[in-house]
Amino acid sequence: MLRAALIGFPAVGKTTLFRLMTSVEEARDGTRRAEAHVGIAKVPEPRLDRLVELFRPKQRVPATVELAEMVGHATTQSLVDIAAFRDADALLHIVRAFRDERVPHTSGSINPVRDTRTMEEELILADLGVAERRIERLHRDLKKHKSDDLEAEQAVLTKCQATLEAGTPLRRMALEPQASKLLRGFQFLSAKPLLVINNLDESDLPSGLEETDPSLQEVLREADAKAVAVCAKIELEIGQLDKESAEAFSADLGLAESGLDRIIRASYELLGYISFFTVGEDECRAWTLPRGTVAQDAAREIHSDISRGFIRAEVVAYTDLIEHGSLASCREHGLVRLEGKTYVVRDGDVITFRFAT
Ligand SMILES: Nc1nc2c(ncn2[C@@H]2O[C@H](COP(=O)(O)OP(=O)(O)O)[C@@H](O)[C@H]2O)c(=O)[nH]1
Ligand SMILES: [Mg+2]
Numbered sequence: 001m002l003r004a005a006l007i008g009f010p011a012v013g014k015t016t017l018f019r020l021m022t023s024v025e026e027a028r029d030g031t032r033r034a035e036a037h038v039g040i041a042k043v044p045e046p047r048l049d050r051l052v053e054l055f056r057p058k059q060r061v062p063a064t065v066e067l068a069e070m071v072g073h074a075t076t077q078s079l080v081d082i083a084a085f086r087d088a089d090a091l092l093h094i095v096r097a098f099r100d101e102r103v104p105h106t107s108g109s110i111n112p113v114r115d116t117r118t119m120e121e122e123l124i125l126a127d128l129g130v131a132e133r134r135i136e137r138l139h140r141d142l143k144k145h146k147s148d149d150l151e152a153e154q155a156v157l158t159k160c161q162a163t164l165e166a167g168t169p170l171r172r173m174a175l176e177p178q179a180s181k182l183l184r185g186f187q188f189l190s191a192k193p194l195l196v197i198n199n200l201d202e203s204d205l206p207s208g209l210e211e212t213d214p215s216l217q218e219v220l221r222e223a224d225a226k227a228v229a230v231c232a233k234i235e236l237e238i239g240q241l242d243k244e245s246a247e248a249f250s251a252d253l254g255l256a257e258s259g260l261d262r263i264i265r266a267s268y269e270l271l272g273y274i275s276f277f278t279v280g281e282d283e284c285r286a287w288t289l290p291r292g293t294v295a296q297d298a299a300r301e302i303h304s305d306i307s308r309g310f311i312r313a314e315v316v317a318y319t320d321l322i323e324h325g326s327l328a329s330c331r332e333h334g335l336v337r338l339e340g341k342t343y344v345v346r347d348g349d350v351i352t353f354r355f356a357t
Contacts, residue, residue, distance in 0.1 A: 002288055003066040004267060005088035007079065009115060010106050012096040013199040013232040018069040020235050021260050036084045037069040043268075043275075044261040047318055047348065048286045051279055054325065061285040063275060065264060067092075076122040079189055080130065090193045090271055092263065093119050097208075098201040098233065113215050116196055120169060120223055123189040128164040130186060131157050156182050164190070172224045193270050194225035197263060199232050206254030209262075228266035230259035274347035277318065278302065279327075289345055296341040299353050309355035313339045318348035327352075 008014050015037075022039025043063040052060045068084035079085040095112040096105065107115070138154045141147075156179045163173050169190035175183070183191065198216070200208045209229050212220070220227055235258065238246045250258075257265075267273075272291040276298060277284065287301050295315075300307035316327065320335045327350075330336050345351070 001064055001066055002090070002267065002271065002273060003068070003084075003088045004090045004092050005079070005085045006067055006069040006092050006094060007085070007119065008070065008094035009096075009119070011103055012094045012115075013098070014069050014094050015071070016232040016236060017094060017197070017199075017230070017259070017263075018067060020232065020239060021263070022067055036078075036082050037071055038084050039067050039069075041065045041067055041260065041264065043264055043286065043288065044258075045275055045286045047275070048277065048284060050322055051277055051284045051318075051350070054322070055279050055281065055284050057279070057281055057284045059283040059285075061283055063286040063288040065267070065288075076119075076126045076189075079123070080126050086187045086189075088192065090195060090267055091123075091189065092195050092197055092267065094197045094199055095119075097198050097204065097229075098231070099203075100201070100233075112196075112198055113213070113219055116216065116219050116223070116225075120190070120194075120219075121167070124164050124167060124169055127170060127188045127190045128161065130188065131161045131164060134186070135161060152178075153182055160188070169194075169223055194223060195263075195267055195270050196220065196225055196227040198227055198229040200229050202231060202234055204229075205231055205234065209255070226266060226270050228262050230262060232259065235259040274345070276345050276347075276349045276351055278352070279321075279350055291347075293345050294341060295339055295343040295345060295351070295353075298345045298351070299355070302353065305357060306353050306355045309357055310341055311354040311356055313343060314352040314354065315339050315343070316350050317346070318350055321350050 006014050006018055018037060018039060021041040041064065043065055045062060048060065048062060068088065070078065070085070093116065095115045096110060097112050099110055135154065135157050138150055138157070142150055142154065160170055160173070160183070163170060170188050171191050171193065212227055212229070216227065234253065238249055238258070241249060273288050274291050275286050275288060277286055287298070289298055289301065295313040296307050296310050299310055314336050316330045316336045320330055321327065324330045324333060324335065327336065
């Protein structure tokens with residue numbers, strides 16, 4: 001499951017978006033609960049709807065995304081301290097472009113470019129603190145006894161330190177696989193993929209959804225980040241309408257898809273995530289994977305037993321299945337492939353796992 005952290009300065013629309021996107025709220029982080037809301041969002045997936053039409057299962061189970069929101073007096077340091085943020089696969093930084101004078105702006109003016117920069121600087125500073133503390137520690141330990149492993153760690157961290165001191169986020173650093181593995185445990189914030197969510201003013205619709213301000217684009221390029229625009233206030237209004245009125249209102253505003261859909265789709269693109277499906281009379285279900293995942297690891301998403309006892313995967317492409325209308329017909333046409341443990345799962349694969357228990 002993809003885990004994302006919603007971060008941002010106060011009163012930019014984090015809670016509004018969190019409520020729009022999540023259905024359940026879970027308590028995590030025990031005592032620190034007051035600093036992080038954690039909820040689950042369903043991933044919009046039109047292909048799953050088509051499969052449900054075909055199989056008429058008892059249950060339709062979408063893939064889910066876990067969202068953690070910074071609340072109350074959370075600071076950048078909280079991002080380091082709270083597991084729900086530190087362990088996130090991606091950071092979603094909400095910046096305020098809406099002008100509403102009734103909502104006070106903490107830094108006095110509306111400036112998404114400045115806010116994007118400032119947050120990036122804070123992430124870099126938080127990482128620099130982590131790197132410096134570890135380097136000091138390594139320095140002391142290495143004086144006591146030599147160790148190749150610790151020296152290798154020191155070398156990589158010193159490179160990170162120089163990068164951060166130059167004001168560059170770690171996500172821009174080209175790393176050998178060995179080095180990235182070494183760094184994984186640190187969960188550096190500026191190394192995480194970053195999606196900037198521009199919370200637009202109503203009056204910016206619909207053109208603001210497609211066009212990113214050139215100076216923001218420049219900052220995004222420097223940060224190696226992506227952006228997506230939404231208007232939380234309008235989404236909230238749409239959410240209160242019945243289905244028909246919601247569709248008419250959205251069409252009037254030129255909104256082809258909901259803000260939730262835009263954000264999740266952009267996150268998937270940013271992270272290079274793909275969907276695969278399992279189908280049957282009981283349930284049709286969508287699953288999420290990082291691109292490049294092999295069949296045996298995909299099986300683990302479903303159950304560790306399936307991965308352990310993996311025999312083979314029977315795979316048919318979504319488009320073939322829709323075209324032929326049933327798995328039996330796909331089999332007759334030789335469209336169901338038998339794949340082994342190391343098969344790299346593709347976006348849209350419909351998979352039946354065969355396993356021994
Ligand atoms: N006009 C306008 N107000 C918004 C929008 N998004 C959020 N707000 C308002 O801004 C205030 C702060 O929003 P909230 O979601 O609590 O921000 P947070 O502090 O980042 O969690 C609330 O009064 C919201 O109703 C928006 O897109 N347009
Ligand atoms: Mg809030």
